[in-house]
Amino acid sequence: MKLGNRLQLGVHVAPSSVLFGPHPTNLGDGRALSDRHTNYYRRRAAGGAGIIVVEEASVHPSDWPYERAPLASDCGPGWASIAEACSEFETLVLAGLGHSGGQGSSAYSQLPLWAPSHVPEVNSREVPKSMEPHEIEELLDCFVRSSVAAVAAGCHGVEINIGQSSLLRQFLSGLTNHRSDGAADGLALVTALLGRVRIAIPDSLLALRLCADELAPWAGIVPERGAEIAAALAEHADLITVVRGSIYSMTATRPDCHEPAGFNRSLAAHVAAAVRAVYPETRIALQGSVVDVAMAEEVLAAGEVDCVEMTRALIADASLVAKATAGEVDRVRPCLLCNQTCMVRDARNPIISCVVDPTTGFELLESEPGRSQDLVGLRVVVVGAGPGGMEAARCCALAGATVQLHESSSRVGGALASASVAAGRGRLNALVSWLEQELNDVGVEVLTSSNLVAADEVLRNADVIIVATGSRNGSPDYVVQAGAAVMWAREALEGANINGPVCIWDPIGGPIGISVAETIRSQGVDVTLVTPDNIAGNELSRSGDLAPANTRLQQVGAKILRRATLVERTHDTVVVTDRFSGASSEIEATTLIDAGHRLAEDSLFHELTSGEPGGSAAIVLRVGDAVAPRTAAEAMIEARRVVAAARGQIPVSDGVPMIGTVH
Template structure:
């Protein structure tokens, strides 16, 4: 069912899978680019049915991030073959930034944004008329440029949502008496502008703030008024108070919006299921339940050929999506969109594609030493390129540090990658030997070293009476009667996850960090506030602006990073979450992954492909 064609308005989509709008930073300035074209074309080639482009601002007052596109889709039109290509249209209103325009933000009411704290200009009738005209003109241009239609954003980061919500609309005029008025005016203008082209609506139906925000009960009566205006509805959740709720990380179960979106089934509208749907089985079940389309955006960033594998009856070959959000593009650093285990995503114009089927074995044999992410991907890539490959791993299981990470709370999806690599190596005929410690005598011919990392020496004085463990060796190192201090000088997910694991075992725990907030780097994944809330609920003491200076005698000596004040924490075990260092026991051959430098999964995979010539 997932791979079958389906009618969407007046058009036919080749499958029931939708690739939703998201920030990519692939633009050339504010224009869609060749990189956009290649990015969308790869998903169309992989069988996606409906592709919705990155949201374009419909009025010059809106510039939510540096490379936010403006209307103009010539660079991507005609690039997606049978897939329907739609333009996402929006205005971020008070959730934008005035940094680029130097002008006041637009808002429904004079209510400061909860993130920027900036107070917007209240739009009056002239601005409202310009906004409606901007949506209509952008929609007409999209169709004139050759796209199949448009999708309007009334979800997260949306002025249309802000007009709908009691959280942000306290007006006393017609747009306050009927908060749906602006949305209906925009939809009517867009439908008139595009004729029978596809019109979709991404609509926030739950702001997770029932005291004043949108709820399904408020919006269900709107659906009869939408039947003649839109061809499909994408119910989503989240507001300025809960930005991470729209595309949460791996702490939130896949398919989290299924019940919410299901309340809109059977009301005369085609409904799209959105919400971390990454498993084809879940998507098939949603179609059987009555959903017209299923949005699988992050799943297709991880594997553009998802639908092709479903059609071929090989869903086990789909590269898993970790849902870790470690490569979100809506970030002040302007990173390009990509995936943790598929670095070619977002780099289609730069990185050559790997063959879908293995080439005949004609290349020289390759020995890969190490079965972590770098070694696994090097073996897989080399085998696809036609080389006989042997992989040696000293442990009794594959995965390296990725397997350790997968054992931490809510990070089990990283383990799916290990299982996927193992299946791929078996399918490609790679000889894998476990429990084999390679020595210098084994390093004959073409060799790649992917031997991983070792713990760094503690950056603090260690005395008697306190045990010290690295994060990788901490599991099972504590028990009843222990007092654990987690030393987190990096501020990524590791220290937070280790502290959660300790607390879940009922062991008292303190997290020591030099930063102003625990897990400061989690702001990049959207998990920062949620992570600190979890630590609070678990009873983890957060010791901020501090570093461990010495341990011993049942105490950890902690120093304030600003004024040097000293305090002591009770400690029988200190878990040091500092960077690991390369394992240099073998030498004389190219290195990839952690034995080169501390690497993420993404960096390890890229190392591996470059090392084997791809």
């Protein structure tokens, strides 16, 4: 396995060629790094990460881009703790350093944003302050001081952000640097800075995260220029991680599954060629949705780059490198490229986690399920083989129980398998396939087309019953004329007969309505998506797919009716009203697909727990959509807790395990 190869970096050696890149986690304690950070990174080091770049710390207090964004002057103890925790595994720890400049936020600092010029920020629309020469000097001093502090704390070096959301890139770019003074030459400025950092930390690593394509060719850095910049800066750099994106393309740096995996390959190879021609010692890392071991092996074997950044892959499976090098590639829990819970900068301000591994970010509170004797001798029956039921069955089997998993349909995967049929969403099924294989390995008996009722013998004989029966269709809150048909999004994806024209009612604004619209429209059927919001897929801003989704809908020719409320379904139309004016209109629709909220399929749970003669003497738990239809993330979280719940170690409310496992 190439990715397990040790990598020489300056005078240091990384134990593997896999880099865990910097990303916001919200694990901080104020603006300091916390014990949760230490445990988060330690777990990845133990799993074989070669290089860890700690969450970026702002080098100057003028930069406070999100509430718990680390500040370098508060990070000394945290860096020391992380470096110490990872030293056991020889993982190289670099402190991520940066300043967001005009791409930051003044909401927390209550200070004007710093930027090369008064260019309004595209997303926040805020006009930054054009920096004075003395402020530029102060900024450079802070980069140097922070680098010295990180190394003094025990880090092997630093990674300086000249990529997305960075003031240094803003100095390099014609998009954002309109100055006429000495700082007009951004490359000279950054080169001088790196020279100073190099002198200040001579024996430590100096890595760069460098944008080589701002995706804004009219004034931004284009790949040719990106390669020139990389070659010029390589004199001072031990490692350059090549990224793309700028103010107009925030989400292009870390897109979801709609972008092909490894999208930066040709860009990174281009930069590598330019850098190697002048500084062959400088290593190049490929970034950009590298989530599969096979792709990492391919680029390393071809020598395109020297190492691979696999950040989301290691968020999803902290032990990816260890598993791959032990010949267990198939056991690597796959990243779905869903961006659902690993992106934390949204209005909910969540702590980082992962749909496929809820332990991520919660290492101090919950441990990954491992083999134990906790449920030895118990017969567990899980009803429903969606992700919740499959994960619950896996956890119980690992804990030594004898487990049967019953599924009423002819295949496993539940709603997630259905969702994966939609355009561009095939990767969702990777979780189902992984769970299926793991269930096989741990000896769970899976019975499909098995429709259990409360009185069944198999349930009567169980010690623990886990109800994971998922969801059922919701109930329309609009008038449905007698005899008029309503189809649900899941049915549409499960092969129901669809005749156009189609109207899709999307009161949620998440991925469901959008993906069904894309799927049906790409089959040539006339589609109108009706949304109550001002934009289709309103909630997709969280995963970064909002603008791309609207572009895709436009490209396939789907119509969008915004700010509309569905009031009535007739035989061949839908009646909608404008939410602002109240004006009513009618759309022709042979098929109406409701992509709205679903209801918990909880009848079996209530029968089993009714206390009536048909009730069960077993411990009855429930997880996932059978509790309340949400997403795969919540189903996986609840499933992880069933072992502790069955042992009475954690509270259970109405069948739902309430908190994490006890250490």
